[in-house]
Amino acid sequence: MALIRPRLTEYHGIFKPQAELEFAIPFLDEDIPLYVDPFLLWKSPSQQDRALHLSLVNSINHLGYLAKKGDRQGAAQDLILASECDEVGLGVSRTREGKRIGKSQAEEILNLFHHVPEYDKRGFQHFEEIQFYVDGISKDRIGDFSCSLLKSFLIDFTIDHCEQLGIPLIDCKLSHLYDSQKNAFIENVRTKLPLTPDKSPILLVPKRWLRFGPWINFDEYFRAYCPRDEVFNPNEPESRVKVLHYNRDNYGIVEAYLREKERTAADCKNDPFFEQIPVLSARRKMTEIERLPTGKDDNADRKYEDAAVQLLASLLYPHLDFAADQSRTDSGITIRDLVFYNNRSHPFLAELFDDYGSKQIAMEMKNVKAIEREHINQLNRYMADELGQFGVLITRHELPKARLKNTLDLWSGQRRCIIVLTDVDLGQMVELYESKQRLPLDVLKKKYVEFRRACPA
Amino acid sequence: MWSFDVPAQPKKAIITRAKVDQLEKVAGQLEGMHSELSALAKKSPNDGVNKFKLKFVNSMLADCIDLLGGEYSPFEDFQEFNPDDVPSNSDVTFIVAQYIQALEKFRSDNINQKPSGWYYNLAESENPVRAAPPAKLTK
Numbered sequence: 001m002a003l004i005r006p007r008l009t010e011y012h013g014i015f016k017p018q019a020e021l022e023f024a025i026p027f028l029d030e031d032i033p034l035y036v037d038p039f040l041l042w043k044s045p046s047q048q049d050r051a052l053h054l055s056l057v058n059s060i061n062h063l064g065y066l067a068k069k070g071d072r073q074g075a076a077q078d079l080i081l082a083s084e085c086d087e088v089g090l091g092v093s094r095t096r097e098g099k100r101i102g103k104s105q106a107e108e109i110l111n112l113f114h115h116v117p118e119y120d121k122r123g124f125q126h127f128e129e130i131q132f133y134v135d136g137i138s139k140d141r142i143g144d145f146s147c148s149l150l151k152s153f154l155i156d157f158t159i160d161h162c163e164q165l166g167i168p169l170i171d172c173k174l175s176h177l178y179d180s181q182k183n184a185f186i187e188n189v190r191t192k193l194p195l196t197p198d199k200s201p202i203l204l205v206p207k208r209w210l211r212f213g214p215w216i217n218f219d220e221y222f223r224a225y226c227p228r229d230e231v232f233n234p235n236e237p238e239s240r241v242k243v244l245h246y247n248r249d250n251y252g253i254v255e256a257y258l259r260e261k262e263r264t265a266a267d268c269k270n271d272p273f274f275e276q277i278p279v280l281s282a283r284r285k286m287t288e289i290e291r292l293p294t295g296k297d298d299n300a301d302r303k304y305e306d307a308a309v310q311l312l313a314s315l316l317y318p319h320l321d322f323a324a325d326q327s328r329t330d331s332g333i334t335i336r337d338l339v340f341y342n343n344r345s346h347p348f349l350a351e352l353f354d355d356y357g358s359k360q361i362a363m364e365m366k367n368v369k370a371i372e373r374e375h376i377n378q379l380n381r382y383m384a385d386e387l388g389q390f391g392v393l394i395t396r397h398e399l400p401k402a403r404l405k406n407t408l409d410l411w412s413g414q415r416r417c418i419i420v421l422t423d424v425d426l427g428q429m430v431e432l433y434e435s436k437q438r439l440p441l442d443v444l445k446k447k448y449v450e451f452r453r454a455c456p457a
Numbered sequence: 458m459w460s461f462d463v464p465a466q467p468k469k470a471i472i473t474r475a476k477v478d479q480l481e482k483v484a485g486q487l488e489g490m491h492s493e494l495s496a497l498a499k500k501s502p503n504d505g506v507n508k509f510k511l512k513f514v515n516s517m518l519a520d521c522i523d524l525l526g527g528e529y530s531p532f533e534d535f536q537e538f539n540p541d542d543v544p545s546n547s548d549v550t551f552i553v554a555q556y557i558q559a560l561e562k563f564r565s566d567n568i569n570q571k572p573s574g575w576y577y578n579l580a581e582s583e584n585p586v587r588a589a590p591p592a593k594l595t596k
Contacts, residue, residue: 428504435505437505
């Protein structure tokens with residue numbers, strides 16, 4: 001069985017938690033649902049980031065200059081090329097591949113330099129403004145423009161970090177690379193980058209640049225800033241396209257919004273990949289779990305699984321990065337489990353890796369009164385290859401004696417380890433999560449130590 | 458003639474001065490620790506005791522076990538808390554309370570009442586050391 005939701009680092013046998021790395025660890029076969037926000041570069045205290053923002057805006061403004069000079073076709077072509085950057089793997093695609101904008105959309109963007117006098121005179125200050133005038137330009141496109149035009153920097157950043165971590169760099173060809181000296185795309189550039197298993201190059205992106213949505217955001221503008229009473233007639237359906245047209249003739253409104261966003265720039269922070277739930281919320285989830293009956297009545301199993309997923313992903317962070325909450329079918333029964341990346345950031349996790357070969361750790365949830373032999377067998381069948389020979393059953397009560405013997409037999413016969421986390425253990429983990437006296441992960445270790453003590457010598 | 462002298466107590470085992478010092482030190486420390494831990498245990502009994510505190514609890518319990526010997530130790534098979542077991546506040550409070558009781562029993566067996574008060578049963582050659590009355594009597 002291959003890794004579940006494989007990431008670049010685990011694929012190359014590098015086990016570092018996301019929290020310790022400066023870049024967003026890319027998935028090998030899907031996108032990370034975050035986007036580069038150019039505003040984060042603009043507001044950054046780093047001179048390098050601000051210089052990159054300037055270069056980015058200059059590159060876009062140069063296209064306006066080209067269009068004005070008469071090379072409209074060349075400018076549109078460059079815009080189309082800049083509109084997608086598959087190598088970074090950001091967005092919501094399940095395949096790491098996106099589509100470029102069309103010619104008509106590129107023309108629309110170039111027309112802005114003609115239609116809005118301020119852009120004609122001085123160009124863009126924040127090129128995210130394009131969202132306010134052109135339909136179909138959204139947060140992912142802004143991120144793609146940024147990555148394409150800063151690709152040269154991202155290549156250096158990627159090489160630097162890969163060399164530090166020991167991720168292999170392989171000769172590859174990039175079809176287009178923006179050269180900020182020539183202000184043009186150069187074709188077929190050879191460089192060394194890490195590759196996906198299907199040989200596509202990967203670029204790493206600093207996580208300080210990433211947000212779920214841009215700070216200068218059309219959705220927010222549409223919702224809270226645009227003067228609807230001026231744009232729409234009474235009882236008229238509120239179409240976004242009408243707002244886009246309105247903005248072209250009323251730059252002052254857009255500018256006021258931009259100044260407001262610049263004024264509140266201190267509130268603009270990069271979004272973390274994973275945010276732990278607050279302590280109060282963890283307590284509520286625990287109470288919810290404790291009150292749930294066992295079994296499937298009234299969807300209790302589903303509710304139990306949902307609460308346990310949210311709780312454990314937070315409790316075990318940052319030592320175990322949450323990989324996936326996935327369903328699988330075994331003998332016609334749907335089983336839901338949690339999979340974590342084992343990044344060996346704790347001696348106990350390193351031991352699991354060394355002794356059981358667990359590159360990832362699977363935890364299976366069972367909202368049943370008593371675990372049966374079949375439940376243990378289901379998890380045991382699942383524990384193979386990358387998941388190693390260590391598994392966790394998350395259930396309501398301790399194992400009955402006979403089932404405990406089953407798990408001990410599995411250890412004796414095949415050196416497979418299945419430990420159980422009950423409501424009591426989850427409760428203690430929540431206590432530790434709140435008090436911060438110990439790590440919630442220590443409870444998992446405690447259960448493991450107890451299991452090993454019970455094992456025959 | 459009336460006499461107010463206290464009747465002579467039966468002779469008990471003699472304790473050394475060094476042991477008296479050790480006993481008083483350990484008993485004081487354990488009392489302090491118990492009051493801290495019981496406050497925590499009342500607030501959140503299942504919360505774990507951190508490794509830093511646990512290290513000192515274990516060190517004090519080791520002194521205690523060393524002093525009490527096999528005869529007075531409340532649990533024969535208890536040596537120390539294993540940090541891997543994530544002992545909770547209530548676990549640690551429970552054990553510490555047992556050792557406080559055992560120390561008191563040990564102390565009570567090694568003191569004697571004289572007309573001027575309670576004293577440790579030291580050798581004749583040593584200066585007498587006053588002791589508090591047994592806890593049972595003060596309650």
